[in-house]
Amino acid sequence: MPDSTDALETFRGEARAWLEENFPKSIAHRGSELIGMEHVAEDADLDLWCQRLGAKGWATPTWPSEYGGGGLSQLEAEVLRKEMSALGAFNPLTVKAGMGITMVGPTILEYGTEEQKQRHIPPICRGEVFWALGYSEPNAGSDLASLQCKAEDKGDHWLVNGQKTWTSGANIAQWIGCLVRTDPDAPKRDGISFLILDMNQPGIETRPIELIAGASPFCETFFNDATTPKGELLGPLNGGWTVGKRLLQHERASQTGARGAGGAAAKKSIHALAKEYVGTDAEGRVADPELRTRITAHLMNAKAQNLTLSRMIAEARGNAKVSATASIMKNAASDVSQERAELAIEILGHSGLGWEGDPFEDHELEAVRHWLSGKAISIYGGSYEIQNNIIAKNILGLPESTQRG
Amino acid sequence: MAALTEEQNLLKEQAKTWAGEEAPVAKFREMRDRKTEAGFDKATWAGIGELGWPGIVVPEAFGGVDMGHLTFGVVLEELGRQLTASPLLASGLVGANALRLAGSEAQQSAWLPGIADATAIVTLAVDERPHHAPYGTALQAEKTGAGYRLSGEKKHVLEGGSADAFVVVARTGGKPGDAEGLSLFLVEAGQGGVSSQRLTLADSRGYANVNFDGVEVGADALLGSEGGAAPVLDQILDRARAGLAAEMLGVAGQSFDMTLDYLKNRVQFGEVIGGFQALGHRAAECFTKLELTRSCVEAALQAIDEAGDSHSQELALLCSLSKAKAGDFLHHMSNEMIQLHGGIGVTDEFDAGLYLKRARATEATFGNASFHRDRYATLLGY
Ligand SMILES: Cc1cc2nc3c(=O)[nH]c(=O)nc-3n(C[C@H](O)[C@H](O)[C@H](O)COP(=O)(O)OP(=O)(O)OC[C@H]3O[C@@H](n4cnc5c(N)ncnc54)[C@H](O)[C@@H]3O)c2cc1C
Ligand SMILES: Cc1cc2nc3c(=O)[nH]c(=O)nc-3n(C[C@H](O)[C@H](O)[C@H](O)COP(=O)(O)OP(=O)(O)OC[C@H]3O[C@@H](n4cnc5c(N)ncnc54)[C@H](O)[C@@H]3O)c2cc1C
Numbered sequence: 001m002p003d004s005t006d007a008l009e010t011f012r013g014e015a016r017a018w019l020e021e022n023f024p025k026s027i028a029h030r031g032s033e034l035i036g037m038e039h040v041a042e043d044a045d046l047d048l049w050c051q052r053l054g055a056k057g058w059a060t061p062t063w064p065s066e067y068g069g070g071g072l073s074q075l076e077a078e079v080l081r082k083e084m085s086a087l088g089a090f091n092p093l094t095v096k097a098g099m100g101i102t103m104v105g106p107t108i109l110e111y112g113t114e115e116q117k118q119r120h121i122p123p124i125c126r127g128e129v130f131w132a133l134g135y136s137e138p139n140a141g142s143d144l145a146s147l148q149c150k151a152e153d154k155g156d157h158w159l160v161n162g163q164k165t166w167t168s169g170a171n172i173a174q175w176i177g178c179l180v181r182t183d184p185d186a187p188k189r190d191g192i193s194f195l196i197l198d199m200n201q202p203g204i205e206t207r208p209i210e211l212i213a214g215a216s217p218f219c220e221t222f223f224n225d226a227t228t229p230k231g232e233l234l235g236p237l238n239g240g241w242t243v244g245k246r247l248l249q250h251e252r253a254s255q256t257g258a259r260g261a262g263g264a265a266a267k268k269s270i271h272a273l274a275k276e277y278v279g280t281d282a283e284g285r286v287a288d289p290e291l292r293t294r295i296t297a298h299l300m301n302a303k304a305q306n307l308t309l310s311r312m313i314a315e316a317r318g319n320a321k322v323s324a325t326a327s328i329m330k331n332a333a334s335d336v337s338q339e340r341a342e343l344a345i346e347i348l349g350h351s352g353l354g355w356e357g358d359p360f361e362d363h364e365l366e367a368v369r370h371w372l373s374g375k376a377i378s379i380y381g382g383s384y385e386i387q388n389n390i391i392a393k394n395i396l397g398l399p400e401s402t403q404r405g
Numbered sequence: 406m407a408a409l410t411e412e413q414n415l416l417k418e419q420a421k422t423w424a425g426e427e428a429p430v431a432k433f434r435e436m437r438d439r440k441t442e443a444g445f446d447k448a449t450w451a452g453i454g455e456l457g458w459p460g461i462v463v464p465e466a467f468g469g470v471d472m473g474h475l476t477f478g479v480v481l482e483e484l485g486r487q488l489t490a491s492p493l494l495a496s497g498l499v500g501a502n503a504l505r506l507a508g509s510e511a512q513q514s515a516w517l518p519g520i521a522d523a524t525a526i527v528t529l530a531v532d533e534r535p536h537h538a539p540y541g542t543a544l545q546a547e548k549t550g551a552g553y554r555l556s557g558e559k560k561h562v563l564e565g566g567s568a569d570a571f572v573v574v575a576r577t578g579g580k581p582g583d584a585e586g587l588s589l590f591l592v593e594a595g596q597g598g599v600s601s602q603r604l605t606l607a608d609s610r611g612y613a614n615v616n617f618d619g620v621e622v623g624a625d626a627l628l629g630s631e632g633g634a635a636p637v638l639d640q641i642l643d644r645a646r647a648g649l650a651a652e653m654l655g656v657a658g659q660s661f662d663m664t665l666d667y668l669k670n671r672v673q674f675g676e677v678i679g680g681f682q683a684l685g686h687r688a689a690e691c692f693t694k695l696e697l698t699r700s701c702v703e704a705a706l707q708a709i710d711e712a713g714d715s716h717s718q719e720l721a722l723l724c725s726l727s728k729a730k731a732g733d734f735l736h737h738m739s740n741e742m743i744q745l746h747g748g749i750g751v752t753d754e755f756d757a758g759l760y761l762k763r764a765r766a767t768e769a770t771f772g773n774a775s776f777h778r779d780r781y782a783t784l785l786g787y
Contacts, residue, residue: 136748139672141673141747141748142673142674142747143673143674143675146673146674146675165748166748209752209754210752210753210754211751211752211753211758212743212751212752212753212757212758212761212762213751214753277535277536278536288775288779290775290778290779291775345765346768346769346773346775348535349534349535349536349537349769349773350532350535350536350560350561350606350612350766350769350770351535352535353606353607353608353762353765353766353769354604354605354606354607355605355606355607355609356605357603357604357605359602359604359614368607372607372751372758372761372762373751375740375743375744375750375751375761376748376751378744379743379744379747379748379750379751380748383744383747384744385681385683385684388683389683401681401682
């Protein structure tokens with residue numbers, strides 16, 4: 001039995017030895033900088049770590065080794081994860097690959113032809129390519145199936161015209177996975193295909209979107225007679241809706257950890273911040289008892305979220321499939337994360353509203369940006385409300401809501 | 406709920422029209438993008454001066470119109486809807502009330518006419534830490550032969566960079582935390598030892614940290630009695646809180662209207678999203694809370710007017726109630742506005758973010774909801 005306790009312990013030893021030898025200690029605490037989409041300062045050791053991790057296949061530990069993955073079982077991957085965090089090591093390739101590792105890769109592995117796997121998977125494993133995702137359009141957000149961007153069959157290639165929006169990192173991406181309409185006459189969901197396009201071509205233009213938190217990696221992407229070879233259709237023709245939904249489950253699964261640990265709260269716990277900014281009473285407790293209660297409630301919420309995540313991982317052991325419970329976890333994670341950011345702003349008081357300039361400390365300025373950028377967590381990857389619809393329908397078995405009585 | 410008089414209704418219409426035409430949110434955005442040093446548009450402020458609004462609570466003898474706080478609230482609410490930035494609240498409401506309630510005849514005639522016609526900005530310099538704590542004042546006013554010497558720093562002073570004079574909360578006795586020993590001083594911005602550092606906050610309005618480095622003032626700079634300023638300071642602050650709550654009500658009301666409009670127009674799944682019960686119910690709950698908030702804000706403003714120049718516990722309760730309720734509702738409403746707009750709500754191009762940022766800044770000013778819930782309990786004696 002490959003996952004017997006003995007075998008796992010042997011693997012633990014191997015993993016630890018490899019990490020000790022290969023992970024540059026100098027970057028041990030830079031993992032938090034990689035949260036979300038933030039760009040990370042250049043660093044030779046970080047580059048080295050990316051190369052080593054990629055070459056070993058451990059940035060994508062459970063992917064098949066024939067395509068450059070680590071070939072590990074889920075249990076081994078869990079052991080690896082623990083060993084990494086014990087050392088302060090982290091996986092920077094999930095950011096370097098854009099949506100490659102978290103979303104597109106697993107979908108290609110599931111639906112791709114042998115040729116597509118050979119072409120696309122190894123560079124993802126090595127963190128050499130950045131993937132963007134072209135799903136949303138101005139009039140197709142929650143209602144993704146109403147998308148209009150179209151691809152026409154031109155014999156040996158597809159011709160693509162239309163607009164996508166919110167394409168994260170499209171300005172730096174080499175590849176984009178798009179949902180496009182290939183049959184305008186079919187019912188909404190039946191005329192959609194999943195197409196892969198090379199971003200480096202004259203038919204594709206990107207325009208950045210500025211967010212309330214400032215500059216962002218999100219773009220509007222325009223296709224004007226863009227092309228891609230016939231072989232870049234992922235999954236069946238007009239069967240893109242199924243492929244695309246599957247990818248979204250991977251997306252949700254990747255968004256189930258509370259991101260609230262970023263910004264101010266990453267470096268200091270929320271209660272330490274409160275002691276510093278609000279002050280303490282004679283017994284050393286946070287001076288504002290109401291705030292103290294709310295912080296405590298938040299910490300309990302965060303703990304409950306975390307325990308649920310662990311329980312779900314434990315229960316899913318050996319079962320790589322992501323399920324509808326990803327919706328529960330995504331909503332719980334956005335609650336916790338937004339709650340923490342709001343509390344941080346309140347605790348910092350006026351100091352937490354600084355936008356720029358010397359009178360504010362770096363972590364204060366980070367807190368305000370973090371609070372604002374975090375507002376998107378409950379919108380992207382299927383909004384809070386859409387996840388609730390999925391929970392009601394797919395988990396609880398409630399009927400599709402009839403809107404009017 | 407306060408029913409507005411015909412005069413107040415007319416003023417409301419005037420303010421609505423003026424703000425929509427002369428100082429709409431687009432103008433605020435433009436001001437932000439230009440990174441205007443003052444944090445407000447000078448021409449807009451002059452326009453407000455011409456309309457006479459900075460003189461709404463200034464007595465007629467000093468160039469004002471003395472129309473009361475409910476009337477002022479009506480204007481502040483309408484300007485709040487457009488996020489109009491100006492020293493109207495800081496000077497016309499807070500500065501004017503400080504002088505009106507605590508100033509001598511001479512101080513009033515020196516400053517109130519300028520406040521009323523918007524040629525002078527007088528603001529209150531109270532807090533010294535990131536949180537509102539008037540009694541926490543540590544800034545010292547030492548008695549000298551000729552008057553007093555002020556030393557200390559005030560943080561996050563509203564319009565502190567453009568003020569002509571500050572009403573400074575200082576300590577002539579006691580220790581930080583005590584109500585006893587607080588005094589108010591009127592200090593001109595140009596006085597030796599006064600310096601300010603402009604702050605850029607998320608809401609893009611005008612704030613500064615103001616330093617008082619051994620500032621020498623005469624005995625005539627004292628506003629009211631020495632060491633006994635706490636009650637009048639509370640009264641000034643309560644008026645500030647109720648007025649700010651009116652502005653917040655406007656910010657929230659506009660957030661609600663814009664959201665409702667979006668719910669009625671954005672189509673997904675072949676239907677306007679407001680048709681989804683999950684969203685319709687949230688709009689309904691927001692509306693209910695909006696009405697509750699309005700009642701609290703108007704009741705506080707009306708009670709101020711009815712009390713004349715006196716203060717009472719009942720009035721203090723209403724002011725804390727209105728600030729706490731406005732804070733909670735605006736907080737909720739600004740978050741709902743973003744969420745219900747989906748992706749567009751988090752883009753800088755769309756106005757929702759400007760409302761969200763104003764929301765948090767106003768929440769923190771003159772005591773957040775937590776501060777006022779605590780004060781409410783304390784006033785009720787538990
Ligand atoms: C920061 C950010 C990054 C993103 N990254 C990507 C990306 O990389 N690639 C990509 O393709 N897309 C991306 N998106 C787009 C994202 O998936 C959409 O914004 C999201 O699906 C919501 O769509 P919408 O913005 O059009 O809102 P709408 O669908 O218009 O929704 C507006 C509001 O109505 C609610 N609503 C809609 N339908 C229902 C319903 N049936 N029941 C109840 N409530 C409903 C929503 O929850 C929301 O509150 C990103 C978005 C953001 C903000
Ligand atoms: C203490 C008490 C006193 C009462 N007194 C009287 C009386 O004097 N005279 C009299 O005639 N009746 C009386 N009623 C009955 C009362 O009017 C009904 O209980 C009420 O109308 C709800 O009906 P229901 O209990 O069948 O619940 P249902 O209608 O079955 O509702 C169950 C749940 O579904 C929700 N729901 C139902 N429809 C919708 C919808 N379209 N959208 C969203 N949610 C929905 C409800 O809000 C509720 O939460 C009384 C009830 C109680 C509990």
